[in-house]
Amino acid sequence: MQTTLLERIRARTARVGVIGQGYVGLPLALVFREAGFPVTGFDIDPAKVAALARGESYIQHIGPERVAAAVASGQYTPSAEFDDLRDCDAILICVPTPLGAHRDPDNSFIHETARQVAARLRPGQLVVLESTTYPGTTDEEVLPLLEASGLRSPGDFLLAFSPEREDPGRRDFTTKSIPKLIGGVNPASTEAAAALYSAALDRVVPVSSSRVAEASKLMENVFRSVNVALVNELKLIFGSMGIDVWEVIRAAETKPFGFMAFYPGPGLGGHCIPLDPFYLSWKAAEHGEWARFIELAGEINSRMPRYVTDKVAEALNEDGKAIKGSRTLVLGLSYKANIDDDRESPSYEIITLLQERGARVDYCDPYFPVARKVRKHDVGLASVPCSPEVFAGYDVVVVATAHDAFRDPALYAGVKLVVDTRNLIASIRFPAAGGPRRLVKA
Structure with a gap:
């Protein structure tokens, strides 16, 4: 079984299935396609599957031309049908691992995906978990779920853990160039997973077990x-x-x-x-x-958003204004500069805290025309235009994300007060009489 799989990997005829076509799974699927493998990209969101099938990208740093080229090649197939897993020689699992209401791990996406794979598991397949999780998940939780199919590892199928190391928007390192850790639940699984990733990525680093790989991440x-x-x-x-x-x-x-x-x-x-x-x-x-x-x-x-809100209140007070009723503009919903990724962004918490204290809050972010409903927040706002005239209409501007779009000195010509959490204003070269009237670092 292992020899046949390794032969298919070396010949690049092994079909790679990637479950989850988000910030981790989509670039991974594209890298394998670009290495010459036939790839199926699975996602439970039919809108994502339809967009990919049209050659469109919904992730800003992954250009649509890259997705379009993958689809046009005939070697990348988006799918919402888990029955297509039977056609895959390798199945890579890239699903969310959120926290529960009390900061307890939620591995339900991993468990449900493993059950879906087990229902279609056949001899000769390699399964690799990429979702970040605690040590023991792969061998204590995923392995028993897969073996409920009646198949056993390593005799019938292989199983490994390889942690994702994505950093959206980064240009000096990519999915292909970031070293890839591999840890199998047995030596045969490590060997097969290492062979697969070595065929598409620049450097693979095998470790002694799936637990070591999980702990390293x-x-x-x-x-x-x-x-x-x-x-x-x-x-x-x-x-x-x-x-x-x-x-x-x-x-x-x-x-x-x-x-x-x-x-x-x-x-x-x-x-x-x-x-x-x-x-x-x-x-x-x-x-x-x-x-x-x-x-x-x-x-x-986790206390930093509240600290920022307190600094806004103090800064307004020094200007003779109360936070209640103040016109407040938050710059940036993304969690870091120049990307369209707002997962767990502290901006949402800051907006919510300001609203709770009575501020009239707007936001500006060119990457998010409309604020999405996220795990803990639904602020129900749309972005205001990024212009000097708009900025000048607020009592305070709060820099939460250092987008390059916010580095134009003209934006702050009429701004009364800036509370800057990213040291953005200090990096801007203002004309002699330009810049905000007052700057507070938070």
């Missing part, structure tokens, strides 16, 4: 979460001392060793960093361990 995200929390806390401390944390960071990063710059902000966004560390803290508790750094980092980062 969480370590990456915990590392970032903890360090962002540290610099956010330092921002609060230095701010109380009248010290600009951004200048401190610039000074510290002149040291050529022993320091890595992280930057403060209005809170954490994206699918990974705000959520994934809690998968590890939850699993640690099961083993009698308390993940104190993870929990503390989560507490600090």
